Amino acid sequence: MELNYKELGEGSKSLIILHGLFGSSDNWLTIGRKLSEEYKVYIVDQRNHGDSPHSDEHSYKAMAQDLADFIKQHKIENPHIMGHSMGGKTAMYFAVTHPDLFDKLIVVDIAPKAYPVHHDQILEGLKSIDLDAVKTRSDADKQLSEYVPELGVRQFLLKNLNRDAKKQYSWKINLDVLDKNIEQISEGLEKRLATEKPVLFVGGKNSYYIKEEDYITINNFFPNAKIEMVEGAGHWIHAEKPEEFLSIIEDFLR
Template sequence: MSLLNHKILGEGKPLVILHGLFGSLDNWMTLGKKWAEDRQVILVDQRNHGNSFHSDDFSYQVMAEDLLKLLNHLQLDKITLLGHSMGGKTAMEFATHHEEKIEKLIVADIGPKYYPVHHHTIIKAFYSVPVASLQSRNEADDILAQQIPDFGIRQFLLKNLAREKNGFRWKMNLDVIANKIEEVGKSLNQNAGFGKPTLFVRGSKSDYILNDDLNLIHSIFSDSRLETIENADHWLHAEKPQEFFQIVNSFMC
């Protein structure tokens, strides 16, 4: 049985955090350490990401099954589950199938609806980097900059670059993610349901959760509410960490 790579911080009531597409548990280390002052925090690398195993299977169903295996291995019940973007979709998929495992659910800047694929530029940029012959991380940054001008996004993406004895490699399973990118946008089963307390958090500058989506959200997540962080985009936890921390903390208490 392949277990997801994970890191456990602190002690107390468990909070499990799932990163988004092209991310890893490292993206949540700063906030995780803050929450770990009062509770146990389990940071997780999803399959085909970070230091977790690679697999040709890549869907929300199998990612939810991965999480169930990990929770059973750690003997965890009654968790608070937090997921951002793709991790939020995994969290929603898990919650609607394993409600008994969850006390509270937090979904960051993603809804249960279908999203058209919009990651072609990033995938193309990844493939433009000759990782086997790279001389430095700066060289990779210069190449990515030709297609991704935003410095912050490039720094996020470059966390996937791992140095080896003879060069570099991508940590994530780029080929499978690229070939199955349609899976990332798939909608939740709209006949599903989850009745435990649920918090959706969106950025005011992001278009991932629109006001028109609220009816669908409430039809599946009957005890849910939405908070908006002003002047934040899709990576709201990185752009406005203090505001995000306070909103989530208030909900968990």
């Protein structure tokens, strides 16, 4: 599978960034541009997201293999890998199954554990939108608001709407497949997998994704892991606290 991506910068060292569930490479452009001052940055659309191909399979095994293939296709030598949320799980799975293909790993606000399925309301809301009746994004927003009250979350989700030349709307994401595989997306890593490569976990103190009791699990998989929690940040650390986030990332990579 040939993944869609954006390439920024001309640094001698490469950094690959993976977005989270319902996201795309666009979510990381601001951070990517900043990091491209020092690194050659690849921001990738994972399968079934953004402008990358759709597939009936959506598993961390498949997405980790997509990443390995991407590195080989573009002849990238020992890149740093950074993944947020679902992208963090992809990056972790990749790190422990392809330890020879990367240098350092950064995992943003996710732990290697299984999580209860908690996107039901979002998925129901997205599926409820009658795309044939949507004439503007405001129409879609109005329909989605019955399921997702938070404006910021709706704006993020509706970035997945695509309008063609006939002004008809469709989803960029493979909504049906993501819905069918939501339990796999929530699963944890297998206990037998581990790597001793340098790993940084960055969590938001206002987020529930990384808790203090998760530190033991993190260290079981990644003995050389460093954990940094950002004050005043939730799940979207890179958007909520970009300066603090970049400072932590740059210190680790240097």
